[in-house]
Amino acid sequence: MLPEALLIARKDLKIEMRSKVALGQVAPLALLILVIFAFALDANSMLLKLGAGGLFWISALYGGTMLVQRSFDLESEDGNFDALRMSNIDPSAIFLGKTLALFVQIGILELVIGPAILILYETQVSDWLLLLLAAVAGTLAFAVCGVLWGVMASGLRVRTTLLPLLLVPVLSPVLLAGSRAFETALGVRAGDGWTWTGLMFVIASLHTAVGLGAFGFLLEEG
């Protein structure tokens, strides 16, 4: 199953490498959102510094949702879903492969907006390890849920509007946990960042279990 998953992930990443949608279109938009937050909060550097963790995840949520959309538009385009269905690949492998590719792409997006947060909002990292692990946990949960809901919405005419409606409520605990963990890592909140990070890993693994079980059906008739 794993080699097949890697095959799917490599295909998706190669497409991203060729088309540069994540890096060329989504990342600049996510950056722009960071700037817009400063407009909304009247460039109040105290507020921005305190809210940096949450603003990071909102910006990642916005860009990431677009990447989920893109990841499944690739497959609905030109009937590629049919080719995946007709292929001999285990649906669980497709699930893992697409999750991995999405994880990498959202990760790249975060590598762009992360430093921007440090520069634009004048934040300092007080716990690099926590920051890194919280980012990994949140991105993992994001990617898993994204693939799960992405495939569910993918065949539908209303997918562009339905996907965020389905995805955001599910991701709201991740947003909450990610924001709190980042605040600890950025030194504006005491304590419990590790527990929030743990919660995100729990969310990611629960949805992975669901995905491994249900993806076959969702791919077939989603």
Place this chain on the structure above:
Amino acid sequence: MSIVVDFRDVVAVAGSFPVLTGVDVRIDAGELVLLSGANGAGKTSLLRACAGLQPVSAGSAEVLGYDLRVDRRAPRRYIGLLGHENCLYRDLRVREHIEFRASVAGLKMSDASDSLARVGLDDRLWSAPVAALSAGQRRKLAIASIIVSRPRLWLLDEPHAALDSEGRLTMNSIMEEVASLGATVVFASHDKELSEQLASRVITMSNGRLTEDSGAS
């Protein structure tokens, strides 16, 4: 001879429209069957039902010995389907695309190169992005993608569409070749001249059913 497709009184519904309204057909291994009929007669739906993509809602449907009403996925690994759409990733290069399809089917790049050569895609095009290909070249790449999966049952929906006359002849020779090697080919085409001389059996459809069958047994 073993029966590859065995449909009895098959009804299929897409959305809320009955696309197949009682199809009775048996196709043996090695047959080269032409599906003909007007637009909307149910040719595409029949091909998709054989591939297990269109659910069957009544009747009995077996493909390659698998009961589609129990498991629509089981026979798919032995089936190659060419639909209206080419199933191509437009951002990949030609070589990358065929490599992906080949490795999905568990084959190596050498097989992929052979299939590209077989459909007559010039090797100067192999490093071009799929998006840069013409409609006919994309069709050829789609056909090559099916060749690399080595199917036992070929389901081809308008394989001649978008191809030039040379490409159509190549397509015909591919179909003849795989049928002579024991695979079964079912194809829909509006190009009567090219198709009727090729096919060993002609099935005509209308309103979601068979109306004529030259090789009914």
Place this chain on the structure above:
Amino acid sequence: MTSAKGRSVKMTATPFTRALGFLALAAVAVMALLGLVVSPPDVVQGEAVRMLYLHVPAIWIAYGSFAVTSVSSLLFLRRGKRREDKGRHYDRLGGAAAEVGVLFTGVTLITGMLWGKVTWGTYWQWDARLTTTVLLFVTYLGYLALRRLPADPVVRGRRAAIMALISFINVPIVHYSVDWWRTLHQKASLSVGRRPEITGEMYWTLLYSAVAVTFVAVWLVTHRYRVIRLEEIRDEEMLTALISQRVSQDLPPVSDGDFDE
């Protein structure tokens, strides 16, 4: 709620549901009497406490409905592949219960905000329960949106059932993370949201209200279930008519394979 009633030849009402409907109506009337007139105002909250006689049962019913949706989704998915037409009543029940659940979640939110305005002096507090409830509300609105999309009924049923189960897993995650968020850092806000001690007449009124609201909910679910069934019958009849029409060839062919749904 029962829009098909009266217009359709087939009715969603039976003698049993009529009786249940009258019972629910009477029960609600008594509930109003008890809640608004008979029971005393609270020592701390004053008249605002009366809101709770609707607010608290509504959230109980909402959670109960979503539990019904989850269980029937599970049963729907468990019924296997072969008999595609079997077990669809689970799908109908899940859908009907979710609709009623969303309705009562809405009632909870509105009464909660009104209660908050009177008690806290503000419509909205970032109280753990309110926040969780609003997320629950949106989650199941999404579920209903997914159900409304046109698709093959069995396909739609399975898709909706999977979503219901994922949502069910998410309810405790959302609940505990939000709860944790609000309790860990702002202990002070807890006392603001303290629910009153309910005893005596108030206790009995609340319990009675729960029974009355349950009657209403059961009545609504029954009717919604039947409306969904009627819609299915209508679709099936249309399909049968289409097939026979197509067999007798007086239906113009549509473009082949043009259904992505």
